[in-house]
Amino acid sequence: MSLELSIIIPAYNEDERIENSLSTILNYLSKTGLNAELIVVDDGSSDKTAAVAEDICSRSPEIPSRVIRYEENRGKGFAVKTGLMAATADIALFSDADLSTPIEEAEKLIAPIRNGEYDVTFGSRALDRSLIGTHQPWRREQGGKVFNLVVRLMTGMPFWDTQCGFKAFDLTKFRPLLDVMKIDRFGFDVEFLYVANLRGLKLKEIPVRWDNDERSKVSVIRDSIRMFDEVRQIRGNAKKGIYEIK
């Protein structure tokens, strides 16, 4: 039977959280019979992330899995792109390593791609707030709203939450676009959606559950400044025509 799905987990210093998350995903795959591979991308962690991931994966030899590791921390965007390039199924899903969106929500994103309705589907915490169990800290939540407003104004995209760490792709259509992607850190989601939209792919923002894990790796000040700068770069690149088909 051919592979239906590649699940990609970008991971930076996740040796505390990843064991539980990977076990949950592997159990979900066994239970549902979904024919998927699991790809963990260790983004230059200084802890035991890769070793822990390899150990958990080796306990489920019936499920194809791989841990990709590089030495230098390059950012979540770089990690996700590395995973998408390595994926061998036609549909890929990436998820944050803490499974703040439970893996059971995967079907909501995958089904519309499988049936050809959409090419990129992405989780949203803005469309149905009743699905949020544990909220992000107030400061992060407000920051997220401001960020999304800026994204709407600067890119003209009609979405309410570009940053949820749960997104799926029809790789037959999305993989060729990876060549023009420039953003390696947390602004990469905006670039993904911007370029996909520009190139005529069909995008759908889908409400998903979210139970925030407080052990965030995001530094509010440093990463927010970088993210706004990355959105500015995306706009600059768009004006220069970098994202157009050559």
Ligand SMILES: Nc1nc2c(ncn2[C@@H]2O[C@H](COP(=O)(O)OP(=O)(O)O)[C@@H](O)[C@H]2O)c(=O)[nH]1
């Ligand atoms: N902070 C951070 N996360 C990274 C990086 N590279 C990959 N990641 C992964 O990106 C995801 C970010 O999740 P998390 O820290 O929980 O962010 P939050 O839930 O938005 O606060 C996790 O899966 C991280 O392991 C990086 O350079 N920095």
Ligand SMILES: [Mg+2]
């Ligand atoms: Mg998190």
